[in-house]
Amino acid sequence: MKTTSITTLVFGAMILAGCGGNGGNGTAPARTNPVAACLTCHSFTKGVKRPTAPNLHDIVGKPAGSEPGFRYSDALKNSGIVWTREKLDAYLADPRALVPGTRMIYAGEPDAARRQAMIDYMQNGEGDQAQ
Ligand code: HEC
Numbered sequence: 001m002k003t004t005s006i007t008t009l010v011f012g013a014m015i016l017a018g019c020g021g022n023g024g025n026g027t028a029p030a031r032t033n034p035v036a037a038c039l040t041c042h043s044f045t046k047g048v049k050r051p052t053a054p055n056l057h058d059i060v061g062k063p064a065g066s067e068p069g070f071r072y073s074d075a076l077k078n079s080g081i082v083w084t085r086e087k088l089d090a091y092l093a094d095p096r097a098l099v100p101g102t103r104m105i106y107a108g109e110p111d112a113a114r115r116q117a118m119i120d121y122m123q124n125g126e127g128d129q130a131q
Pocket of ligand 1 (some may be wrong): 035037038039040041042052053054056059063064065066067071072073074075076077083088091092101102103104105106109118
């Protein structure tokens with residue numbers, strides 16, 4: 001009985017410490033980059049262009065589809081969206097629900113707190129960082 005409750009406490013403490021939320025690989029990095037999943041396609045560093053996806057430096061407040069030379073989908077280009085925090089939140093929760101026909105292949109982040117961390121990261125103008 002005693003062993004069981006101590007085990008429960010230890011697991012509880014691990015969850016509170018955030019060990020449960022890093023993709024389940026069993027190791028807990030000291031700091032997890034909230035936009036790690038985006039870096040395969042996007043750059044967040046000012047001026048860095050990638051053919052795969054538009055640059056996201058300073059995206060908060062910009063109209064959708066505004067990177068010169070990037071081949072956006074018609075759906076996004078013609079969406080009329082301005083990337084407020086609310087619109088970014090909706091796009092990151094479910095890109096194809098907000099912009100049917102978007103070329104962004106990303107299933108969506110169901111966790112609202114993680115979406116907020118991503119948006120904070122973009123608004124703070126941080127560049128690409130490993131982890
Ligand atoms: C598989 C590649 C890929 C991944 C992963 C990805 N994106 Fe995208 N993203 C794209 C593409 C391609 C577009 C352009 C979509 C279009 O034209 O419809 C885009 C567009 C966007 C836009 C609109 C940019 C603009 O100029 O209007 C935002 C904001 C965005 N992505 C955020 C993110 C965030 C945040 C993540 C990580 C959670 C992410 N994306 C993950 C490929 C990706």
